[in-house]
Amino acid sequence: MADYFTARGLPVPKELQRNPLTEWRRTLLVVIAIAVFYVSFKVTDIDTSRANLPYALEVVGKLLHFDFLPPNDPSTSVLFPQNEFETFWDGAFGLMIVTIFLGILGTAFGMVVAIPLSFLGARNIMAGNRVTVAIYVAVRLLFTVIRSIDVLIVVIVGAIIFGLGNAAGVFGIAFHNIGVMGKLYSEAIEGIDAGPVEAITATGASRLQVIWTAVLPQLFNPFVSFTVYRLDTNVRLAQVIGFVGGGGIGQPLFANIQLLRYPQAGTFILLVVITVAAMDFASSQIRKKLA
Amino acid sequence: MAALVSVKDLVKIYPTGTRALDGVSLDFQKGEFIVLIGLSGSGKSTLLRCINRLVDPTSGTVAFDGIDVTRSSGAALRQIRRRIGMIFQQFNLVKRSSVFSNVLAGRLGYRGTWRTILGRPTRHDVALAFENLGRVGIADRAFSRSDALSGGQQQRVGIARALMQEPDLMLADEPVASLDPATSHSVMKYLEEINKKDGITVICSLHFLSLARRYGTRVIALKGGKVAFDGKPAEIDDRRFKEIYGEDAVEVEIGLGLDGAKPTVAADSLDAPALDLRIPPDR
Numbered sequence: 001m002a003d004y005f006t007a008r009g010l011p012v013p014k015e016l017q018r019n020p021l022t023e024w025r026r027t028l029l030v031v032i033a034i035a036v037f038y039v040s041f042k043v044t045d046i047d048t049s050r051a052n053l054p055y056a057l058e059v060v061g062k063l064l065h066f067d068f069l070p071p072n073d074p075s076t077s078v079l080f081p082q083n084e085f086e087t088f089w090d091g092a093f094g095l096m097i098v099t100i101f102l103g104i105l106g107t108a109f110g111m112v113v114a115i116p117l118s119f120l121g122a123r124n125i126m127a128g129n130r131v132t133v134a135i136y137v138a139v140r141l142l143f144t145v146i147r148s149i150d151v152l153i154v155v156i157v158g159a160i161i162f163g164l165g166n167a168a169g170v171f172g173i174a175f176h177n178i179g180v181m182g183k184l185y186s187e188a189i190e191g192i193d194a195g196p197v198e199a200i201t202a203t204g205a206s207r208l209q210v211i212w213t214a215v216l217p218q219l220f221n222p223f224v225s226f227t228v229y230r231l232d233t234n235v236r237l238a239q240v241i242g243f244v245g246g247g248g249i250g251q252p253l254f255a256n257i258q259l260l261r262y263p264q265a266g267t268f269i270l271l272v273v274i275t276v277a278a279m280d281f282a283s284s285q286i287r288k289k290l291a
Numbered sequence: 292m293a294a295l296v297s298v299k300d301l302v303k304i305y306p307t308g309t310r311a312l313d314g315v316s317l318d319f320q321k322g323e324f325i326v327l328i329g330l331s332g333s334g335k336s337t338l339l340r341c342i343n344r345l346v347d348p349t350s351g352t353v354a355f356d357g358i359d360v361t362r363s364s365g366a367a368l369r370q371i372r373r374r375i376g377m378i379f380q381q382f383n384l385v386k387r388s389s390v391f392s393n394v395l396a397g398r399l400g401y402r403g404t405w406r407t408i409l410g411r412p413t414r415h416d417v418a419l420a421f422e423n424l425g426r427v428g429i430a431d432r433a434f435s436r437s438d439a440l441s442g443g444q445q446q447r448v449g450i451a452r453a454l455m456q457e458p459d460l461m462l463a464d465e466p467v468a469s470l471d472p473a474t475s476h477s478v479m480k481y482l483e484e485i486n487k488k489d490g491i492t493v494i495c496s497l498h499f500l501s502l503a504r505r506y507g508t509r510v511i512a513l514k515g516g517k518v519a520f521d522g523k524p525a526e527i528d529d530r531r532f533k534e535i536y537g538e539d540a541v542e543v544e545i546g547l548g549l550d551g552a553k554p555t556v557a558a559d560s561l562d563a564p565a566l567d568l569r570i571p572p573d574r
Contacts, residue, residue, distance in 0.1 A: 193386070195379060195381050195382075195383035196383050196384060196385045196386075198345055198379070198383060199377065199379060199383035199384070199449075199452070200385075200396055200399065201345060201372070202343050202345055202372055202375070202376075202377040202462075203372065203373060203376075203396060203397050203398075203399050203400050203452070203453075203455075203456055204369040204370065204371075204372035204373030204374075204399065204400025204401075204456070205369070205396070205399035205400055205407075206369060206399075206404055208404050208407075208408075209399045209404055209407045212404075212407055212408055213385065213388075213392075213396050213399060213407065214385055214396075217385050217387045217388050218385070218386075218387065220387070221387075
């Protein structure tokens with residue numbers, strides 16, 4: 001492009017001039033990227049020598065040979081109770097339903113704590129004076145710290161407090177979601193139109209009246225949208241918290257894999273995949289309606 | 292006669308360092324229709340917002356009906372605010388709420404927080420809301436979502452909301468800048484009516500000098516945060532106009548498209564892009 005200017009005897013714009021420094025930097029960037037990739041490989045000591053493709057395919061075949069398909073007897077499938085001591089809720093169907101409700105409970109508890117906190121973590125609400133700004137910074141920091149602790153770690157802590165089972169799982173999901181939902185809600189509050197707030201303030205309304213009249217109506221849609229999105233994510237989380245003692249469908253799924261009961265594990269996985277797909281679809285449809 | 296609003300040595304410096312107001316002293320009398328003119332950034336909006344303390348002035352005082360607004364806070368400030376109605380360029384309605392609840396919101400300064408949260412307006416307030424909606428001619432749209440209305444209608448909702456306050460003073464911040472010329476006149480006529488019939492003092496900032504001449508009883512021009520002109524609308528001649536808007540300014544006419552007559556807009560020689568005298572796009 002520079003020759004368009006040189007051909008006409010015009011000065012070449014600065015942006016088009018070849019800059020050796022820029023080009024050198026670009027090369028350096030590529031070299032660094034390759035180096036990081038190589039070092040990662042070395043440090044993690046990735047060993048692919050024991051990979052066994054035929055065996056892997058065999059396992060996939062077993063997984064896909066769900067335990068309710070012949071020659072297996074469908075009535076003995078893990079979908080249903082396995083002996084006279086188990087009820088419907090110990091079968092995969094029952095556990096899947098329980099797991100969905102674990103996700104719902106975790107979302108609900110997280111939401112109840114996150115909503116009031118999110119107002120304290122919204123810059124536009126807290127911009128009044130030094131004290132409120134300090135609260136804003138503290139709340140946002142709290143959200144970040146909570147978010148940075150992974151759910152599985154919180155569930156392990158929950159299992160220490162409540163013992164293994166559903167309580168630990170709900171605790172883990174709820175706690176983690178205070179951080180995640182708090183941040184999402186705070187950002188929704190920060191994104192509202194300030195005009196109505198100004199107008200209602202001008203009528204002589206109190207701060208609480210302003211929030212009630214001008215802020216809350218603007219928050220309904222984004223809050224519902226974010227909550228539905230998190231509900232979807234949390235039901236997914238509820239399926240893995242069982243791996244670390246958080247209850248739900250994850251525990252038997254994990255156990256069956258470890259016991260090499262692949263057809264049974266496959267059935268659990270199938271149920272999980274169907275549920276996740278359905279939740280995903282429902283959640284995106286709802287959020288599309290709200291947008 | 293004591294002035295309704297008395298502004299003294301008002302200075303506002305924003306945290307960015309902008310000197311929006313640089314020693315403004317003005318007295319506004321009861322019953323006046325004051326038009327504020329001046330370029331964008333001349334301090335019109337800031338002056339209006341200092342009167343009801345949506346903006347805290349850096350120094351100087353504003354007295355409303357003898358009460359020092361700049362020293363008031365809490366309940367005392369809210370009692371002053373409820374006597375001052377305000378309408379805005381972007382209407383500032385709560386878009387998702389109905390026209391009716393937007394109008395009712397004008398009454399919040401008179402009512403307790405619990406009544407607001409429980410959503411139980413008094414009978415008097417409901418009757419007043421319908422009366423004011425009727426006055427601005429949109430009673431039939433009372434239960435539409437407010438963002439379903441046209442720009443002109445939304446501004447009328449804004450006026451009805453302000454009237455709910457039964458104000459002594461109406462502040463209007465560029466009330467017609469987002470409206471087409473014909474709608475502009477209809478909104479300005481409502482302001483004229485509440486000024487003449489209800490005796491509400493109006494302070495209105497405008498971009499169009501023609502509107503200022505047509506509706507104002509007094510015109511105040513701000514330039515760089517200082518008062519550049521204060522007098523009768525007819526006194527603004529070509530020389531004064533150039534003083535206010537700068538040497539390159541060309542006056543743009545916004546036709547008096549009264550009563551449905553087609554408005555005429557002449558903006559032929561508008562080659563001064565630095566000036567905010569552009570005709571807003573039709574909505």
